[in-house]
Amino acid sequence: MARIHDGRADKDERYHIQDRSGASMAGSPACRTIRRRARRPRRRLHSFLDGRSGRRDRSATFRGPDGSAARRRRRRRARRQARLRALARRSAVSASLWTADARRGAVGKAPAARFRRQAYLPRASTMTGPLERLARRGLFLLDPETAHGISIKALKSGLAPSCAAPADTRLEQTIAGLVFPNPVGMAAGYDKNAEVPEALLRLGFSFTEIGTVTPRPQQGNDKPRIFRLVEDEAVINRLGFNNDGHGAALARLQACARQALIGVNIGANKDSADRIADYVAGIRTFYAVARYFTANISSPNTPGLRDLQARESLAALLSAVLAARDEEVGKGGRRVPVFLKIAPDLTEAGMDDIAAEVLAHNLDGLIVSNTTLAREGLRDQRQAKEAGGLSGKPLFEKSTAVLARMRKRLGPNVPIIGVGGVSSAETAAEKIRAGADLVQLYSCMVYEGPGLPGRIVRGLSGLCDRDKLTTIREIRDSRLDYWAGRNV
Structure with a gap:
């Protein structure tokens, strides 16, 4: 040396x-x-x-x-x-x-x-690019759900590369009382059963969200239930909250480091007689291990679940969930933030109702958005006929427009996490310009590989360098009017 x-x-x-x-x-x-x-x-x-x-x-x-x-x-x-x-x-x-x-x-x-020029020395170069491409080629030969299971096993065994993102204080933010080292997180849906949350954090994410978890284990919908739209870099899924139940996920989370930023996405069993009670059970079960909660009421794959977005039902849900949280705080527990995850297929009146209830209940934040039922503009018309929620690049514009409209309704102080079509540092930055405080991704990593979160974080650092930003928050809302006015 x-x-x-x-x-x-x-x-x-x-x-x-x-x-x-x-x-x-x-x-x-x-x-x-x-x-x-x-x-x-x-x-x-x-x-x-x-x-x-x-x-x-x-x-x-x-x-x-x-x-x-x-x-x-x-x-x-x-x-x-x-x-x-x-x-x-x-x-x-x-x-x-x-x-x-x-x-x-x-x-x-x-x-x-x-x-007559200095040698170029890559600061964070790794050899993972060719291996990512090889792995992707092999996994794409398999059924999507089988490939997903293999990727989980690879993370468990330590075979996946460590792509930790560089620390940059300009990307750090305090949202809902939590300190996020960078604005990039793993969305719910990948690690449904809390099998690899810490391994995901080593890929460069500053936070990750497990679930959706329901009180009792359930198999979900019949297979096949995941479909790749390769030409569109998109995925359609109709999984239906398949998971191992509260008990299994809780045991795994109890073994995780307490300081890890791991959120818990909670839902209701398909055959539940009282869905609101299922969400309350999620709060109580995971309160000691969750850094934040997300109430998922927007999956299109559980019949009737999106009905909870209607104003009267939403008011009852938020009252019950927040009362359960306040009970835990009253027992001497810390205050765990609660977010609400909404659909991108809302009408203007639906967005008005949700915004009113979020403000009335002083909710900690919103996640915009879940998958969409829309199919406009897709190249792969054969796979587009499959039932389920669409995610990936085609969701970007629709979800970003809804995000901006909700920011307009909620004002500047309610935290919003933007999800849908985040595939690069530029799309992550555009979510922030449209009103997001943080972003999450999942489906685009299927096509971009496990190095994507690290590349996004480095790209956001480069944006701060280029635009001489002291904090990434300086670009928030800078294109709010543009995105709120988009007709998508």
């Missing part, structure tokens, strides 16, 4: 493999060592998988900080880490550049002198 003196890197050539002069390297023992160790490692990686940047500097991996050859024990440990299981986590930056941040301008001086 490079040694630092007075903020400058040590000029000893042992620490600057990239800057060694040709004369000092040619024919030297060090040169022969590098050439020998740069060959593909036998019995560990196929040559295709070994075709990553930095492979020619493998010798630096097996050398000590002073440039000396590593002891046999250290080499064995390093080689074990080179097995396929560790491949997805390995950085694509050359071993000799691992300390680039510490050395900064000291790296790449020789190339800069030759080419």
Whole structure:
């Protein structure tokens, strides 16, 4: 590793493999060592998988900080880490550049002198891109629900790459009393049974939402019930709240770190005689482990559920749920925020009613929106005929317009989480410009891969750099009128 003196890197050539002069390297023992160790490692990686940047500097991996050859024990440990299981986590930056941040301008001086420009050093580059594409290609050969199960198992086993997003205080916000390191979260629906919430946070999300969970386990609707619309980068699902029930999810959440930002999305059983009682049961069951709650009354796949969005029913639901929350607070518990998740298919009168009840009950926030029943503009007309809720890129404009209209109705102080079609840093930023405080995604990750949340966070940091923002909140509502006026 490079040694630092007075903020400058040590000029000893042992620490600057990239800057060694040709004369000092040619024919030297060090040169022969590098050439020998740069060959593909036998019995560990196929040559295709070994075709990553930095492979020619493998010798630096097996050398000590002073440039000396590593002891046999250290080499064995390093080689074990080179097995396929560790491949997805390995950085694509050359071993000799691992300390680039510490050395900064000291790296790449020789190339800069030759080419009259500084060498480009990717700060957070990983080799996950090609692997993501390979994994996606393989998963797309499978039934969508089978592929979903495999992805959950991959996260459980640690096979998925860690794509932690860089910390940036400009992206940090306090919403409903909770501190969110960045505005990007995982929407409910992926981790229905709280199997991998902490693994999802390691992908770069600042928060994740499990569920929807119902008091009793239920199988959901008949299969097949998930359909990919590849041309549209969309998904149609009619799952029907399939989940393991409150007890199983609670046991898993109790094992999670208490500081993790994990929300619980609660719903009602399909055959429930009292659906409002099911939501109250969700509040009481998960109160000790949830950082926030979402009352999901907008899924199109449970008959009659969206009727709870009608004003009289909604008033009764919110009164009961918030009373249960207040009882828990009265027992000495912390105050856990409660959000309401609504549909994108509301009429103007329906939006008026929801806004009135949210304000009347002093609800903590709104999530806009769930999946849509609309099918306009889809390329894949064959799959478009399937019943269920549509999510993914085609939902972006509709959900963003509803978000802006709800912001107009609720005013500037009620937190709103924008969901639907978030596939890039720009679409995430546009949700914020339309009135969102935070954003969530799920379906677009099916097409963009697990690196998507990290890319969005880095893109939002880049936006702050470009527009000289002190906080991402400065762009909120900047295109509110535009989106509220969209006829979609």
